[in-house]
Amino acid sequence: MLTGKHVVFLGGDARQLEVIKRFIELDAQVSLVGFDNLQTPLSGTMQREWNTTVLEKADILILPIVGTDDQGNVASVFCSDNLTLTRKHMQALPKGSLIFTGMARPYLTQLCAEFDIHLFELLDRNDVAIYNSIPTVEGALMMAIQHTDITLHHANCVVLGLGRVGLSLARVLHAIGAKVSVGVRCPDDIARVFEMGLIPFQIKQLEQHVSHADIIFNTVPALVVQTSAINKMQHDVLIMDLATKPGGVDFKAAEKRGIKALLCPSLPGIVAPKTAGKILAQAITTLIDEVMIKEGLEA
Structure with a gap:
C-alpha cells in the first residue's frame, strides 16, 4: 500500500x-x-x-x-x-x-x-522492454496487414535488429509463415538468427537483401535504411520503422522513389x-x- x-x-x-x-x-x-x-x-x-x-x-x-x-x-x-x-x-x-x-x-x-x-x-529495464514488445509486434502486424495487399504468410520480410522487439517480431513472422531475413551487427546475433531457422545477414550488407523484400521492419534507432538500399527496393515494398524517433529510415529518399515508409512509434499506446x-x-x-x-x- x-x-x-x-x-x-x-x-x-x-x-x-x-x-x-x-x-x-x-x-x-x-x-x-x-x-x-x-x-x-x-x-x-x-x-x-x-x-x-x-x-x-x-x-x-x-x-x-x-x-x-x-x-x-x-x-x-x-x-x-x-x-x-x-x-x-x-x-x-x-x-x-x-x-x-x-x-x-x-x-x-x-x-x-x-x-x-x-x-x-x-x-x-529489460523486463519492461520484453513485455512491451508484445503489443509492439501485434501493432506492427496490424499495420502491415492494413498497408499491403498481400498476406504476411509467404511474404518476404526483412527485420533489422535483434533486440527485444526485433527478436519477438522475427519469431512471430516466422510462425505465421513469412520468409524472414534478419539484419544484425554482431556474430552472436548471426548465430542466433541461424539457430531460429531464419536468414541472417550483416546490416552493412542491407543493399544485397532488399531487392525482393515485400516488407521491411526496422527496429534499430540509427540511420540504417539509407538511400543506397532504398534505390534497390521494389516500388511496392512497405517500410515500417518501429524504432524510437527519429527512427532509422531515410524517409525523404523513400518518398522520392514513391515507396511507402511509415514511422510507427509508441505502438503499445495506440493498439493496446x-x-x-x-x-x-x-x-x-x-x-x-x-x-x-x-x-x-x-x-
Whole structure:
C-alpha cells in the first residue's frame, strides 16, 4: 500500500489511465495535471493546475512514456494547454523524491542530477522492454496487414535488429509463415538468427537483401535504411520503422522513389493502451517497493 504517498501524474496518453487506477487501488494521494479533457473523471484523484505548489509535497512524479522534449515540454492527449517541466518545478520537488518515465532526454537527466531527484527510465529495464514488445509486434502486424495487399504468410520480410522487439517480431513472422531475413551487427546475433531457422545477414550488407523484400521492419534507432538500399527496393515494398524517433529510415529518399515508409512509434499506446499501461504500472510499483525496502534497511 502507498497510503500517505503523494503521486503527481503529469500528462500522458491512455496508458497512464491504467497506472493511475493502480495507484488509486494502492491508496496513494493522486494529483492529475494535464488531464482536463478526460471523458470520465477518475474518482479518488484531484485535478490540479500546473504550478510549483502541486510538487512541493510530492513523493513521486510520473511523466509520460516519452518524458520531456529537449525544452522540457510534456505531451498530454487529455489537455490542450502547454505543459513544461522547468527548473523551478524541479526545485520545488522534495529531495529524494522519485520521477518515473519511459525514456529521458538529457534535459530531464541533467535536471534530476542537479536537484538530487531519483530518475527511473522504465524502458531501460529489460523486463519492461520484453513485455512491451508484445503489443509492439501485434501493432506492427496490424499495420502491415492494413498497408499491403498481400498476406504476411509467404511474404518476404526483412527485420533489422535483434533486440527485444526485433527478436519477438522475427519469431512471430516466422510462425505465421513469412520468409524472414534478419539484419544484425554482431556474430552472436548471426548465430542466433541461424539457430531460429531464419536468414541472417550483416546490416552493412542491407543493399544485397532488399531487392525482393515485400516488407521491411526496422527496429534499430540509427540511420540504417539509407538511400543506397532504398534505390534497390521494389516500388511496392512497405517500410515500417518501429524504432524510437527519429527512427532509422531515410524517409525523404523513400518518398522520392514513391515507396511507402511509415514511422510507427509508441505502438503499445495506440493498439493496446490498457495492456501497456498495466505493464508500466507493474514496473513502477515494483521499483517503488525496491526503493522503500532499501530505505527501510538503511534506516
